[in-house]
Amino acid sequence: MLLKDIRDYQILFLGLFLVLGIGTRDWTLRPELIGVAIATSLAIQLILSLVIGHWSLANDKGQSPNLRSALITSLGLSLLLRADHWTTMAIAAALAIASKFIFQVGDKHFFNPANFGIISALILTPDAWVSPGQWGEEWWYGLLFLGTGGMILQRIGRWDTTAAFLGSYSLLEAIRNLWLGWTWDVYWHRLMSGSLLLFALFMITDPRSIPNSRIGRVVWAICIAGLTFILRNYFFVSTAVFWALFTLAPLSILIDVLWLAPRFAWQEKDEEAGEELLTQHS
DSSP states (O other), X not given: OOOSSHHHHHHHHHHHHHHHHHHHSOOOOOHHHHHHHHHHHHHHHHHHHHHHOOGGGTTSSOSSOOHHHHHHHHHHHHHHEEOSSHHHHHHHHHHHHHHHHHSBSSSOBOSOHHHHHHHHHHHHOSSOEEXXXXXXXXXXXXXXXXXXXXHHHHHHTOHHHHHHHHHHHHHHHHHHHHHHXXXXXXXXXXXXXXHHHHIIIIITTOXXXXXXXXXXXXXXXXXXXXXXXXXXXXXXXXXXXHHHHHHHTTHHHHHHHXXXXXXXXXXXXXXXXXXXXXXXXX
């Protein structure tokens, strides 16, 4: 049976990744922290929706708060962020959801919520960390991420962003590898990261916080890849992708001014998908 909303697939897949991570990677992930992240995200979403009155954040036209988005954010935080204390996860989740309401231009938030929560926890708390290599380099993880992420991106039409980011970052790493005279196994080692694929497929492609136009998304993704490359190779920042996205998130405002395009709306995409399915089965 097909799920009603594209975001339902995101929730299903992210939940599957959590189960796989705990079961096959032996993460230091405590179930109570997942519960804290989910409960805090949903609570803050409800409270701020009531206080600020932005029920339209749900789906642009609906009359209920956007609980799917809050759940996706909490699952993303659970997958990527590690902490020793529950208060750290609560702070990350609360600030992640609050960023959607605070940092808006034209009724569009420009920070990726999960990424904002991760960076906030890294800056504000002493016990938060991110382990980019937590997924290892097993090939089947890559296939799983590409398959599930590809399904989502095909429906929301954001493959261009992932392709621009991975393509430009891979090219920069290849040039550096050639320049230093390293063997190609070093190159593949630097690229075969499950966390990098998760970022490229599920975080940098958030349609509500990235540029609206295709050319804008391509330019923006290339800029993030370039900054990631610099931070990782010249400043030795292991969490370079998250800092690059956080730093360049406001650039999407300028890009939307330079290249005008309709703003993404989940409900419109859902209706289009439904119409396509009806056409196929009629």
